[in-house]
Amino acid sequence: MTANFASGTIWTGDNLAVLRGMNDACVDLIYLDPPFNSNRTYEAPIGSKAAGAAFKDTWTLDDVDVYEHGEMADRNPAAYAVIEAARQAQGKSMQSYLIFMAVRLLEMRRVLKPTGSVYLHCDDTAAHWLRVLMDGLFSKSAFRNHLIWKRIGNHNDGGRFGRTADHLLFYGQDIHRNAVRIPLSDQNVASKYRHSDERGAYSSDDLTGPGVSDGEAGTAWQGWNPTDIGRHWSVPRTGDYARWIDGSLIHGYLKEDGILKRLDLLHEAGLILFTSKGTPRLKRYLEANPGQVPPDVWVDIPPVNSQARERTGYPTQKPLALLQRIIKASSDEGDLVLDPFCGCATTLVAADRLQRQWAGIDLSPLAIKLVDERIAEERGLWGGATALTEPPKRTDLGELPNYRTHRHRLYGEQEGVCVGCKTHFPFRVMEVDHILPRVKGGTDHPDNLQLLCSGCNRSKGGRTMAEWRATQ
Ligand SMILES: C[S@@+](CC[C@H](N)C(=O)[O-])C[C@H]1O[C@@H](n2cnc3c(N)ncnc32)[C@H](O)[C@@H]1O
Structure with missing residues (x-):
């Protein structure tokens, strides 16, 4: 599906309404x-580039739209x-x-392509709940990693071990x-490449x-037979080293099927x-090692330090290196990256x-x-991001007829009963209503x-219907 907003757009506002206005997938x-x-x-x-930025991270039920509460129970x-x-x-x-x-995660799942990936960054306060939630919303089979990012060297947390790690829940491809x-x-x-x-x-x-x-893998080569010691030949055929051998030393090596020939x-x-x-043993050259794929514990990305060029002073700013790893791992040039x-x-x-598109x-x-x-x-010449406050309007729902044209169908489906008071009414006093009002992202x-x-x-x-119900 094509995005209904341009790359380089930033919305100021609650991400729920903005996400609701984005096209599917x-x-x-x-x-x-x-x-x-x-x-x-x-x-x-005060005095930092981000002076004035603040956000509260303490939660009560008042912070949640009652509709959201009802919507989750329903959807x-x-x-x-x-x-x-x-x-x-x-x-x-x-x-x-x-x-x-x-x-919000439900909307993110909707706007994410089936070929897309999502990384949820959190700490140990809620990581366990969020992981189960994500399993439910994005499916258990989409789970890839529960990454640990060691964000600071040491932390004194009297009475328990120092909390130095953030968590990243990765689902997708x-x-x-x-x-x-x-x-x-x-x-x-030093320990592996000793020769x-x-x-x-x-x-x-x-x-x-x-x-x-019993096959060729159990036969003798150069007077030595692995069967004598209860083993069989295992000569590189796939993987990084076999590819390096083929590319740098023995052209056509990957196509050779015979074990003894290899x-x-x-x-x-x-x-x-x-x-x-x-x-016989294999010489495995350091030169051929393309480096390590990072494990699921990341200790090699330091936090943004007080002297770093990239530091803005924004509370909870994350290092560019962390995001670069994620973006390189899970997108291609030209792909659209969203941070809500x-x-x-x-x-x-x-x-x-x-060179990704972004919003x-x-x-x-x-x-x-x-x-x-x-x-x-960074770029010098830069036209600037597009700043918006109005959520986008979905363009993937086709040409929708005027909503009032659904009156007859709805009357039939509801068998003439009002969804609110559950009373039967004649057609002429029934009105078409938006369950989620358009100002809140409803279509x-x-x-x-x-x-x-x-x-x-x-x-x-x-x-919204749920807000109204809560007052009945
Ligand atoms: C942990 S910070 C993100 C820091 C960011 N990763 C960085 O490197 O600068 C969380 C951000 O979420 C924003 N926020 C909180 N609730 C929001 C909402 N409902 N919609 C949009 N933004 C929200 C806050 O203003 C804050 O900037």
Whole structure:
């Protein structure tokens, strides 16, 4: 589906209304770093680029639109069960926070392409609840990683171990492994690549695997048979090293099916050594190692320090390197990246650097100011982001007829009964109503329409159905 907004757009306002106005399945990657329910208020230091930015991260049921509460119970009973469990285990603050998150995550799932990925950044306050919620909303099979980012070196947390980690819940597609490789650590190189020759450092690797084979993998080569020691030949055929051999030393190696023939080729290319006991082993060169795919614990990305060039002073600012890794892992050039809690626009700046399209949303008007400053600083000539406050209007619902034209159909479907007071009325006193009003992101789509008697319709006014019900 095509996005109904331009790349480079930032909305100032509540992301729920903006997300509701976005077309289905138009975003390739969503990174969200919402408030964590940390029971704190965050403020930027006076004098920093972000001075004036503040947000509260303490939750009560008043922070949640009553509609959101009702909507979750109605639209996703499984997610609501998780929220209810959180209320019983931890109380209303966690319940409110999870309702706030769940309605927004539902919209994010809708706007994400089926081929897209989502990373939810949080801390250990709510990571466990959010993980179950995400399993329910994005499906268990879409789960990829529960990443740990070691965000600070040490932290003194009297009475318990220091809390130094943030959590990233990653759902979606397989990552682009080669886009995120990191160099091997010196320690790793020193312990593994202990030999060297004219081609450089190498490790001496086994050419066999456990268990005997009746086939070619169990036959002798150069007078040595792995069957004698209960093993079989395991000669590289796939993977990074086989590809390197094929590309750099033995053209056509990957196409060679014969095991003994592959051993011959490796031997001719000087890639086999023999131990003092005559056992053949594979030389695995450091030069061929493309680096390590980061594990699920990230200790190599430092936080934004007080002297860093990228520092804006925005509370909870995340490092560009963190976002660059995520964007490289889970998107391609030209893809659309969305950050619905974009803060000082770290994701947007990182996406821009990596030639992705991007859009962001934040309650704070500072996001737009900061992204403009940050991108202009890097690009020099920069036309500026598009700043909007009005949510977009969906264009993927087709040409919708005037909503009033649904009156007859609705009257038939509801069998003449008003959804509000459940009373039967003649056709002429029934009025078509938007369940979710248009000002709150509701559309003229038939799914959002119902018939109310004129009395109920007047009483409901501009409220959502759930808001109105709560007052009945
Ligand atoms: C943890 S900060 C994000 C920091 C960001 N990742 C960065 O690097 O600057 C959370 C942001 O969510 C914003 N926010 C909170 N509730 C929101 C809502 N309903 N809609 C949009 N933004 C919201 C806050 O203003 C705050 O900027």
